[in-house]
Amino acid sequence: MQLPPLVQTFVLHFGEMGSRWGINRTVGQIYALLFVAERPFNADEIVERLGVSRSNVSMGLKELQAWNLVRLQHRPGDRRDYFTTPEDxxxxxxxxxxxxxxxxxxxxxxxxxxxxxxxxxxxxxxxxxxxxxxxxxxxxxxxxxxxxxxxLETERLVQLLTLGAKVQKVLEMKDRLTRLPGRIGGRASKPD
Amino acid sequence: MQLPPLVQTFVLHFGEMGSRWGINRTVGQIYALLFVAERPFNADEIVERLGVSRSNVSMGLKELQAWNLVRLQHRPGDRRDYFTTPEDxxxxxxxxxxxxxxxxxxxxxxxxxxxxxxxxxxxxxxxxxxxxxxxxxxxxxxxxxxxxxxxLETERLVQLLTLGAKVQKVLEMKDRLTRLPGRIGGRASKPD
DNA sequence: TAGCAATTTCAGAAATGCCTGAAAAGTCAG
DNA sequence: CTGACTTTTCAGGCATTTCTGAAATTGCTA
Incomplete structure (x- = not known):
């Protein structure tokens, strides 16, 4: 395995975690590698870095594609497929x-x-x-x-997650407010 | 496998799903069986129903206990261990x-x-x-x-899940309200 | 269309994980 | 302490999954 130590540690860990998730080790490693890579890699570059067979990488990439987890790119004047994970x-x-x-x-x-x-x-x-x-x-x-x-847009989602259980407080507040006569905010809900 | 068809279908499916989750088939099956059972089962009863070896059941139960997923019960005058899943x-x-x-x-x-x-x-x-x-x-x-x-209490959790993204509406409302002078509801937030 | 580069397929080898039976260990009553 | 009952351990066999190298396929260029 031909990788900077930091990356190698992560790749190995991710491969192990993959096993616990019904994803095989190589697939997990390929994904981890692509995730931290600063540019797209082709299959041979992955082979070099992980030290597994070419065919294994081919199958792994195929599986990742079936999961929609990697994206395929091409370079002008280069027939090989280059793979990345989404930036976001x-x-x-x-x-x-x-x-x-x-x-x-x-x-x-x-x-x-x-x-x-x-x-x-x-x-x-x-x-x-x-x-x-x-x-x-x-x-x-x-x-x-x-x-x-x-x-939800990501921003809203993050907002929601950040609030956590505090949403409950907001809900209680809403309960109180929407019952007020005069409809200060939001649609008035029928009393139950 | 000595089970009513309905239960058998479920047990088999759950065993398969288990495999995808890094849990082995037998463990999944044992859990499924206990989950739908109307009373606690001892190890031999599980052996009978699933048609696997006694030792396999023993190991499976041990793993489920390590996960805190089953509970152990005893009956007066009976030395054997009886297992259940939580009611809730x-x-x-x-x-x-x-x-x-x-x-x-x-x-x-x-x-x-x-x-x-x-x-x-x-x-x-x-x-x-x-x-x-x-x-x-x-x-x-x-x-x-x-x-x-x-x-959160389960009731609150369900409430939250039921609301789903509609929480967003409530959040928007809160945003508007907490910016009002006079602090109609909630703590006033600093303007950003 | 031939020739080359890249990828995919696949049969069998290697590795891993699962299951079993037999034996050991634990536990209780008398 | 003994004997009966129960659970646990574990080495080895079995099954499944993963991985590989070789061959087939795809697709491009000249």
Missing amino acids: IWQIVRTLVEERKKREVDPTLTLLRELLMQDAATEEERHAQERLKEMHDLFELFAGWYADVRR | IWQIVRTLVEERKKREVDPTLTLLRELLMQDAATEEERHAQERLKEMHDLFELFAGWYADVRR
Whole structure:
């Protein structure tokens, strides 16, 4: 592995973390390398730096492309493909979440819905369905929240995250204010 | 595998999903089984239902205990250990997130901080550090947000998730209001 | 169209992770 | 302390995944 120590440490760590996430080590390493690189790399440059086979890099890049996690670039007068990660780290987060949702959450929701449609023959199955319903509702709640939040501009998203639980305070404030006669701010909500 | 079809489908799916998450299939299956079970199971009951070896179940349960994901119970006059998942699905979510943070986020943050302390010999390393700083700040932002919301009661958390991006509206309203002279609501913020 | 450069495919080797049975260790009642 | 019951450990076999080198494919240029 032909890398500055700082980069090497990061690449190795990221490769390990990848393993815990169902992503194989090489794929994790390639991504880490591209992430910290100051310019696009072609496949051979990656081979040099990571010390793995050319074919392995090819497969890794293919997988990263399937995840929409790397971008392909070309240089004039050079036929080789050059790869980068998006400059904007928030774009990376968005892609990652989007893809994981597509591959893991959506199929699970589909399965849960199917299982909830079936009718339970035994008490055991009836109880299982109750639990699956809880899980289904939980997933739906997260999916709904995500569908909402994904549209926010990054700036707003950061604002939200920075506030954290303090949002609760703001909500309470809103509750009080929107009940005032005269509609000082926002749309008046019906009293419940 | 000796299970009602509905439960079996779920258990198999969950086992597969487990694989994608760095959790092995058996562990995923054991957890799925306990999750939908209407009563605690002992190790032999799990063996029967999943059709795997006793030792495999033992190791799986040990791992789930290390993750705080199962609870151990005893019955009077019965020496065997009986296992359940928490009744409250939100408790499960909380544990899952907490443990993943402890095992993945925290060590990564530690590493990133270390790498940012080092001084960069080359331009390449300097740029790498810039990227690592972005990643570090991102992780910190999430960690801070999480430290905040983890304390919320479930009811509040659900409220927040249900609102989703509509919180943004509330934030805008707050922005306007807190700038008003006379401090109608909340603490006045300094104009920037 | 031939020739070259780059990438992809794929069969088998290597590595890793998982599972099992057998044995060891732990735990309780009498 | 003994014996019965239960859980844990672990070496070795099995299965799956990952990685490689060689060959095939793609695509460009002359």
